[in-house]
Amino acid sequence: MIANKKIKLDILIFLIVLTVIIFTGVVPLVSDFSKNSENLSNRKKDLFFLEQQISALQDFQNNSAFYQPSVQKLNSSFVSQEAPIEFIEFLEEEAQKQQLDISISSVKDESEEKGTRFTMAFQVSLSGDFPEVLIFLQRIEQSPWLLKIDQASVQRVGEKEKLYNAKSAQAGQVVLVLSFKTFSNYLGPRID
DSSP states (O other): OHHHHHHHHHHHHHHHHHHHHIIIIIHHHHHHHHHHHHHHHHHHHHHHHHHHHHHHHHHHHHTHHHHHHHHHHHHHTSBOSSOTHHHHHHHHHHHHHTTOEEEEEEEOOHHHHTTOOSEEEEEEEEEEOHHHHHHHHHHHHTSSSOEEEEEEEEEEOOSSOOOSSOTTOOTTOEEEEEEEEEEBSOOOOOOO
16 A cells, blocks of 8 residues: 555656646747747748848849939929029029019028928019910929919909009009929928
């Protein structure tokens, strides 16, 4: 009977040691294995994404000659921040072609107050015959520069009235006042 109790005691001790080994060694090992496999899976995804980015960059570098005309065209659609003379001359030439009187002024832009300068704001006053004013608007719309018209107002000059915006306008002509922004290639420091 003592041998039977000793065998039962040995089996009990063996089961206790086996349970302790399982909970202290195997369970943490399995959970570490699970975490490591999840980390490995995430790293594989990151590596795949990085390889795609590298491939896209190499493709862009290899085909830079193909993209160069598009980039130059995009750069030419911005109005120069330092000297918007070319843009102003364009406006004056188009007004002259349509026999319109033009007055151009620079307006303070809200983005300047925030510390950035993505745009330059202008106000243009035109006076002349209505069809020529419409042609002028179409020419501006088809111009190579990026513009955003914020406000446009048209007023017809009466027989006895003179408008503040266009003193040389004759009766029957219209006065167009445009407020618009041109996008600049300059980005200043941003203050939030």
